[in-house]
Amino acid sequence: MKEIPVYLFTGFLESGKTMFIQDILRDPNFTEDERSLLIVCEEGIEEYDPQLLHDARTEIVMVEDASELTLRFFRDLGKKFNPDRVLIELNGMWEIGDFLEGKLPPEWPLYQIVTTVNAQTFELYSNNIGPRMFEQISMADLIVFNRCTDELKQMLYKKNIRAMNPRATIFLDDVNGGSEDYRDNMPRPFDLDAPIIDISDENFGLWYVDATGDPEPYIGKTVKFKGMVYKTKKMEQEHVFVPGRFAMVCCADDVQFVGFLCKDADTTGIAHKSWVTVTAEVRVEYVPQYRGEGAVLYCKKIEKAEAPKEELVYFN
Numbered sequence: 001m002k003e004i005p006v007y008l009f010t011g012f013l014e015s016g017k018t019m020f021i022q023d024i025l026r027d028p029n030f031t032e033d034e035r036s037l038l039i040v041c042e043e044g045i046e047e048y049d050p051q052l053l054h055d056a057r058t059e060i061v062m063v064e065d066a067s068e069l070t071l072r073f074f075r076d077l078g079k080k081f082n083p084d085r086v087l088i089e090l091n092g093m094w095e096i097g098d099f100l101e102g103k104l105p106p107e108w109p110l111y112q113i114v115t116t117v118n119a120q121t122f123e124l125y126s127n128n129i130g131p132r133m134f135e136q137i138s139m140a141d142l143i144v145f146n147r148c149t150d151e152l153k154q155m156l157y158k159k160n161i162r163a164m165n166p167r168a169t170i171f172l173d174d175v176n177g178g179s180e181d182y183r184d185n186m187p188r189p190f191d192l193d194a195p196i197i198d199i200s201d202e203n204f205g206l207w208y209v210d211a212t213g214d215p216e217p218y219i220g221k222t223v224k225f226k227g228m229v230y231k232t233k234k235m236e237q238e239h240v241f242v243p244g245r246f247a248m249v250c251c252a253d254d255v256q257f258v259g260f261l262c263k264d265a266d267t268t269g270i271a272h273k274s275w276v277t278v279t280a281e282v283r284v285e286y287v288p289q290y291r292g293e294g295a296v297l298y299c300k301k302i303e304k305a306e307a308p309k310e311e312l313v314y315f316n
Contacts, residue, residue, distance in 0.1 A: 004078065005085050005111035006104060010136045012092035012125055015116040016146045018046040021087060025056040034084035037077060039063060042091040059083070066094045074105055093132070096139050115140035119152040119172070137164045145182075146173040157186060163205060166212035183214060192217055196279065199225035201308035204245050208258050208313075211282070215295040218282040223297070226277050226305050227259060231267055241267050243278045243297075247313035255312070261287055265299035277305045 011017045021038070024030050036058040038048070043062070053060055059081050063069065077083075086108060090099065096113070104110065115136045122145070125133050137143055143165065145156060153172050161170060161182060170182035189206045190197050197218075199207045204225055211218050227243030235241055244259020262280060270276060280297035287294055 001107050004083060004108050006108050007085065007087045007111055008096070008099075008113045009087065009089045009116065010092065010096060010113065010140065011116035012118070012121070012133075012136075013042065013044055014121070015092065015118045016144070017042075017089050017116050018044050018048065020114070020116050020144065021089060022049060022052060024087075025052055025058060031056045031058075033057070035059070035082065037061065037081045037083035037086045039077070039086065039088045041066075041069075041089060041094065058087075066091070066099070069099060069103055071103055071105060074103065074108065078105065078108070092136070095132075096135055112142065113140045114142045114144070117143065117145045119145045119148045119156065122152075122156070134164060137161070137168075140165060140168050143168050143170045144173060145171070148172045148174045153185075156182070160206070160209060162186070162213050163209045166209050188217070192221060195222065197221055197223045199223060201226055201310070205247055205258075205313040208245075208247075208260075211260070211295045215282070215284050215293075218295060219284055221282050222279065222300065223282060224277065224279045226275060226308055228257075228311075229267065229270055229272055229274050229276055230257060230259065231272055236267050239263065239265055239267075241265055243276060245313045246311065258313070260295050260297050261289070262297040262299050265302055267302070270302070270304065275305045275307045277303045 009017045009021060025036070034057070036056060038053070038058050038060045040048075040060060041063045048060060052058075061077060090096065100110065117137070122133075143161070145152075145161075148156070153174075156172065171179050172182055173179045189203065189210055190199070197207075204227070207223070207225065225243070227245060229241055230244060231241035240261060240263050242257075242259040243262055244257055246255055247258045248255045262278060265278075278297065278299060279301040280299045283296050283298060284293055285296045286292065287296060
């Protein structure tokens with residue numbers, strides 16, 4: 001049975017989902033001679049061009065209620081249209097997590113999640129329905145902020161969008177059709193030429209985001225920071241642990257422990273969830289828990305420490 005890749009597009013009304021999808025369908029490198037099935041779960045202001053859909057060999061199916069999205073529904077569509085790929089424009093108010101849990105057929109792997117955001121309404125949605133905005137950004141592989149002015153770009157840099165999703169590729173598209181990679185103009189937050197990169201308690205979140213999103217510049221560098229100890233008995237025996245912090249990215253519901261794997265560390269006598277100051281060399285290695293390569297610390301020194309004045313990390 002052939003695999004049918006699924007592309008999921010999320011974003012609120014007027015975020016530019018429909019326009020983005022049509023741009024993809026116009027790209028001959030994407031469509032080639034394959035058949036596409038487009039499932040639209042939100043009727044926006046922008047309408048799909050029938051001629052474009054015909055030329056791109058794309059069938060469109062409209063969905064009005066989230067309850068229609070079932071495993072049987074997708075299987076029936078597969079039998080009817082026999083697509084080579086599936087594009088789903090999800091309603092911005094539907095939860096992505098609920099949609100993904102067991103509803104897609106096993107032979108329909110989720111290839112990419114793309115989130116489009118109208119930069120002009122980003123703060124409004126963040127302030128009023130922050131958890132839903134956070135879900136769309138944090139689960140995406142590609143994030144596109146459109147309708148950006150220079151002022152809005154600066155606002156997005158100050159918000160530190162990468163903190164919400166360090167692994168995603170983020171683009172800022174301006175009102176004149178230009179586009180820039182969010183990372184290109186993100187200033188490096190630390191002096192990488194310092195003998196020891198001393199990371200203050202207040203800057204732990206900034207360092208975590210920077211080293212997660214682009215760890216290469218930190219290779220071979222020595223960092224020093226305060227973190228909470230996460231370890232199990234097995235980890236202690238293997239001389240590994242995770243020094244990190246509890247962080248709140250968007251709201252109280254999004255608190256999570258973040259940190260990097262630390263090797264060559266003797267944590268005997270150091271309690272789980274206690275505080276330590278770690279001095280370590282940064283390397284980049286494949287780690288199953290990272291689902292790929294990422295920053296790994298090699299301990300040079302570990303000292304017991306007092307908890308920071310503010311234990312919770314805030315990214316924005």
